[in-house]
Amino acid sequence: MSISLSRLTKRYGPNVVVDDVNVEIPEGSLTAILGPSGSGKSTLLKLIAGLEVPDEGRVIIEGDDVTDVDPRYRDIGFCFQHYAPFRHMNVSKNIGFGLRVRKQPKDVIEVKVRELLELVKLEDKANSYPAQLSGGERQRMALARALAIEPRVLLLDEPFGALDAIVRTELRHFVKELHRQIKVTTILVTHDQDEAMEVADQLLIMHAGKIEQAGEPTELYERPATEFVHSFLGPTTLFKGVAVRPHDLELVSPSVGSIEGVVTSIMELGFEIQVTITLSDGSTPWVQMSRNEFRALGVTTGSPVSVRERVAQ
């Protein structure tokens, strides 16, 4: 359901961790709060959950002001960074915990837990203990446990942070697919731009406790409102004293009305090639291109080249 934060502020002593945040999170969206470490993004998530108490401002979930409501009664599904499994309970008991708290009848809990096990693909791990699960499995168990109480909002704190690269990618797809299936308003916190761009349909860029910009990923990437968003959301390089995307530059033969220079280094990253040029004015922009483009150009270190901005097609 929709969440609205108004004038939300949290201080730890003299440090303002969350600074006057005003934002609307649309119902049914999958929103990523993206920012460098220490930007206050995890604290913002805990403020929404009620695990931290704001110094100022209000938290409103689908029209209810829940600022003074204990997290027990907020109906929020929260997944912790390290999953916080109940280690002495098996997977089924973990998932059913919230339902037992709500005093649901035994048979209802049993059916519900079985459905959730199926949803997160842990049917064969029902009787395993958290210690016997892999990182990805623990995360899925934590998701099922949070979803069991049919939360109004699902909050995920760095959900893929502690996983290796392959499991990470798998779980990203899994979360996206899960959200498509159950449509619960979901907010996840991450410091990884690629992750945020891939998974989320809404982005909140946070920096030094403030929201720098909010909107759809493509919109933010193409029309960053601040220098910070521009540099944080993708690679940038300085050309004619202005920060531009390296894939918005191209190399051409010298003297076609562009600044002349010489290729000083070439980095081959599989499909992507990064070519650094030292220009006659002393600046060193780098240009991002595909392997095919690079082959067609036929440049090597030391080749004289010119750089210009790509003409939009």
Add this chain to the structure above:
Amino acid sequence: MKHTSRKWSLRVIVIGYLALLVGLPVGYLFIKAFSHGLGAFWSEVTKPNAVAALKLSAEVALIAVPVNTVIGIGAALLLAKKKFFGSRALTLAFDIPVAVSPIIIGVALILAYSRIGWFGAWLSKNGITILFSPVGIVMATMAVSLPYVLRSVLPVLIEVGKDQEQAARTLGAGAFRTFWQITLPAIRWGVLYGVTLTIARTLGEFGAVLVVSGDITGKTQTLPIYIFAVWDQSYDTIGAFAGALVLASISIVALIILSSLRARERKLHVDLA
């Protein structure tokens, strides 16, 4: 080759050290206690004064151990949550009774609660006796076994962190349920270890209890004091050995139960994470 020989010499040193300090004396105690046969051993431990001492020790433990367990867990919960003004002083206060010689605890209790102390004077005016009675023994015992549960539980509690408790809270659990179903199971080994140490210290305390008990045979003698009395006053070596054997056995059995419980739990893979 070199590696194995070093490993073996290390083992020999450790085992030899333990044998000298623990194995040999305790083993000898077992042999000596039964040197006049099972019947002599039995008649020693069933002497009225021995039984009275064992009973008093058991009663003291039955009060001191649960009280110190509850207080230890409570203090650990308080200290693990957040640093507050005076939290370090509080931790220190818990440690004082085991950091100083037990005799000091005994003497300090006498000072505070005898008629020369202002509090003791008020108590005696109101007809309450603490010294030379089981009440004083319980107090001295609780003092010297105060920090064991706190010291065993606090590091576990800090290591477990508050994530599980917070997760339970977001799932709707209240403080009571969270403690019994989440926190306590998570720290149970720390608690059991602390309780075992508390039991051992409670049954074994000699110095502090001796000072406050008045050493009245059959009335205020706990098992360790009884053992010392029969050894020191009546040169009754069999009686002392028999009593010592009973005392040692209780603690050893407690330790064995704890470690076997733990081994069984490990087998179930519950605690491996």
